[in-house]
Amino acid sequence: MLVEKGLLKEVLDQALEKGGDFADIFVEYKKTTGISLEGGRVERVHSGTDVGAGIRVVSGDTTSYAYTNDLSREGLLQAAGIVAHAFSGPRKECSLDLRRLRPVVEFTIAERPDEVKTEQKARAVQEADRAAREAGGDRIKQVIATYGDVVQKVVMANSRGEYVEDERIRTRFAVQVVAAEGSLIQTGYEAAGALAGFELLKEHQPAAMAEVAARRALGLLEARPAPAGRMPVVMSGEAGGTMVHEACGHGLEADLVQKGLSVYARKKGQKVAADIVTVIDDPTLPGRYGSYRFDDEGVPARRTVLIENGELTDYMYDRVTASREERESNGHGRRESYQHKPIPRMGNTYVAPGKMDPEEIIREVKNGLLVKKMGGGQVNTTTGDFVFDVAEGYLIVDGDVGPMVRGATLAGNGPEVLRNVRMIGRDLGFTIGTCGKDGQGVPVSDAQPTMFIGELVVGGTGHAGSKGKVKRV
């Protein structure tokens, strides 16, 4: 145990000295490993130990938060005193028995990374380097491979008498390949990550990932510049879920909704998407990058249906936003570390698969852009305008997959795009990422089936008209 229950009670009691509706403490003990290879050399092997606690008191609409690295009795009580100092009411009595909560789901870790030798982890990045260079020959100019693992132990306790102990183990691996021909430079990227141990690299072998990244970079060398203009877009199931994350995920986070900063505010129970669209956030899926048993304020994780058959059914809540609506949190209060207060966040967000054969969708669309892999994205939740990067894209010509294109970005408006979903495939492909909001990064995954969107803005440097087969709509 990181901090004794007796001390946790003392700290919560001290934090509520000047009143408050709710107090909690989040204690974290984190061990990290980071390994990176570039230029054929294992450049970095880093180990980290991060220890700290964040203490919070919520009173009405005000939150007071303090954190410290000092987990001694004096250190924690001092931080609790600073938090209490923000208020000036009478002491809030709290009789705490600190009952331990049990998780709703269990995840199994097959091979704990803290029991795997560093040399073995370093070999993984070297395997990736070799495989990428073998796959691409002279045109491969650089291979960057990174491995990381995190073992995070947390203890959470609050003035409702709830106590949670948890351990989160995450492992990730990524390869970036730089290919060049003449003055043209292109990059290919492939990444895997999960709430899992070193077994991740059995399912996602470093060499295989490196080959995919190398082939993508080489393909882009041959690709033509992406067209510019409005056109139909098919997102392949294997492309990942950046679009659902940006086009609707963020706008369904309750803090943005309550502040009136989301296009989806005041739309619960209303139609916001085509009938075929169902959107779910489910942190209880086993072994995904955004999976967790408890969120970061001790609420058991649960599957939340956000949009059902086109109707907005729920937002993602943490404790503070839930209490404003006099409801319970649905387990989406997450934080990067003890240095941050929890806010509503996504876990594993996806569009539920439909019934259509993905190839049939491409045949039906006839002409447009096929997105085979999505990159990063960003959204302005207030207007709903979003963009995301196409890491691998092709033109669809007469119902067939045509030539590869490079440098495309897709831009759209969340609600418009959701209404404009015309067909949904029966496949589903996940991608991982670190999602940034309010300066906090948390691990997430997202997924979509193959989807046909009637029209999106494709931002490329080529001219749509000059590409012959691409019809502008």
Add this chain to the structure above:
Amino acid sequence: MLSGTLDIALWAVEKARSLGAEQAEGYISFGRELVVEVRDGKVETLKTAREQGLGLRVIAGRRVGFAYTSDLRREVVEELAARAVSNAASTSPDPCNRLPAPVPEYPVLDLYDRAILAATVEEKIEMARALEKSAREYDRRVRAVETAAYHDGEVEVGLVNSLGIKASYRGAYCGLYISLVAEEDGEAQTGFAVDYTLKFALLDPVKVGREAAQKAVRMLGARSLAAQRVPVVLEPYVAAGFLGLLGPALTAEAVQKKRSLFAGRVGQEVASPQVTVVDDGAMEGGLASAPFDGEGVPTGRTVLIEGGILQGFLHNTYTAAKEGVSSTGNGVRGSFKATPEVGTTNFFIRPGASSPEELIRNTPRGLYVTEVLGMHTANPISGDFSVGATGILIENGELTRPVRGITIAGNILDLLKNIDGVGNDLKFFGGKGSPTIRVAGVSVSG
């Protein structure tokens, strides 16, 4: 207090040496931070933080190992030393792995304004309130303030190495941040403004609040624009974002690893003659200023592009050793959790002679770009970018109507060469700064 913490770093260095490291370096920091967020005149969040940590870098058998901890108890630091030395065994050896030697002196900089610490929390809350109030009073269409925040912090950094460097400094900063929404006829637009400085007296909440409100209000009624190629005028914030894309390519690390757009082009014209790009780690008042970098090398001024001609690259001790040159003092550490990597400090485009108004007036038809979305998706290796954008149309030298839902795309090298106007309004956003910039022709898609 710092002399005590330096002792911990020294002890870790000695411990690593006793475990077989030929060279060792301890970087220790102690920080304090305050954030006040106000909403509807009331404090929404009050956050106070104390953070400390030690990063230990060792060189053993020409291999580098690193470990960090935020737990500074003796037994943990002892384990840290063992971990750093054992990590070195899994990295590749390189004769250029070395630590810098002591220098006679460091630049003397004014980095610690006592007024920041002296101001009471109540005064700081008042400042955040004034920020929110000025934004709301600017225009009745300002409907919601997402965040109106006052932020300050101070940090003490100590650095010791086994070659004899033993140095420390103290710095403090303060800033204001506001983001808000303006609404009219059911349409919402966002605006934000930010200002960070080393001097408490320079904070101007009324100005920052108005700037954010004005940015949101001027976007009301925005529509898309047909695909075309037009001249664009980039606001300083947007131009600084594009400049940020160049940062990695101007490091010797990227050149040595064959992933720089500028490799092998020193002495050549890589930008329009109006463009001069500078990095200055010892700049007066710079948010990224410090007497020494993350490995104890004095900071200084490096001109990277002068009049469009590429002059050279940024170095840390390792990349300098590779080429037999001196480090430029650009071994930048994000925190005690990271090793000193080649990076920018106060990195900016030198201002020109034209006012931003003149740049717009001399543009018959173009786009004034006020915000970009997805800059992080641009590719710093190839230089290709395609980002979402909002802005205001320029017709006959005047700003006419707001534009949204478009993308602008191209390659950063073409953008540099096509710059045909540099404003006199250099503005910094943290460590990156730019004046207003005009670019001759950029692909716009909408």
